[in-house]
Amino acid sequence: MTHSYKLVRSRRKSIALTLSLRDGTLTVRAPLRVPLSALERFVDERQAWIETRQKQIRADIESSQRNYDEGEYFRYLGSEYPLVHVDESRKALSFDGEKFVLFRGSRWRAKRLFADWYSSQAKRILTDRTTLFSETWRIPHARIHVRDMKSRWGSCRRDGALSFNVRLVLSPLPVLDSVVAHELAHIVHRDHSPQFWKFASTLCPEIRHHGAWLKKNGHLLVW
Ligand SMILES: [Zn+2]
Known part of the structure; x- marks a missing residue:
């Protein structure tokens, strides 16, 4: 065969x-x-x-194909929230902690609006988490980039610059944290050797479990 x-x-x-x-x-x-x-x-x-x-x-x-209809659900930090349309709104798209609110007149560009919203949340959250862990574990890093990466959740350059996939902000926070731990661990161990995994597991004991979650559910982290 x-x-x-x-x-x-x-x-x-x-x-x-x-x-x-x-x-x-x-x-x-x-x-x-x-x-x-x-x-x-x-x-x-x-x-x-x-x-x-x-x-x-x-x-x-x-x-997971989206039409941006009312009642469709969108993920954020591991939970799903419904989309509501409104006829009047100051913002084209907003999130109030319980639902996403889309100005009806902006529906034609809803995909772009969600992309921008997720991107700004991802930048804020990934920067906060990386700064917190880098200080706690005393692992200095260079710049942080948040991008829509095709096939990876994160990467670590030789100079210590870290890149993260914007879609991580749709996953549960412990999963996002495990990717931050993984990339920070690469500043100490550049490869995926047993030493790397041992070190990464001390930073995040559930790292394998969260990695498996991403492998299984990563394709659902879309908008
Ligand atoms: Zn790696």
Whole structure:
């Protein structure tokens, strides 16, 4: 049986499968010298899991399509809040702690308005959390960037500059915190070695659990 996937070879030590949370496509990451037949077998043995997961991702993507209708729910820090339309409002989009309020006349640009709202919340919250943890753990960092990243939740540059995915602000705060811990831990350990994980787990004991949550639910963090 042949499978459809993107193959990325590198100096890694083991084979890993990743499914894109945007469209469910499969990427196989493999060491340089593993023969194709072995890769095919590896994928073959996991075909049932791949198909189940792809179906689930595609169904989730379908159900998270937005029209910005009244009554649709939007995530923020792990909770979901309904959207309400109003005919008069000073702001095009606002959040009152219980619901999102959209000025009806601005509905055509609702996606952009949500993007801007999430972006400003993400900048504030991720900067606050990073500053708090960096002071508590005495790990100095450089600049913080918050962006809409395609495939990562965070990254750490050699100079200590940290980047975070804006969509983290839709996840529960402990999950967001675990990504902050992960990137701060990279300032001390640049790789994903056992030492890195040991250190990262002292900063955030639940880091693996939160990572698994993101893997499972990351594609639902959309607006
Ligand atoms: Zn990492």
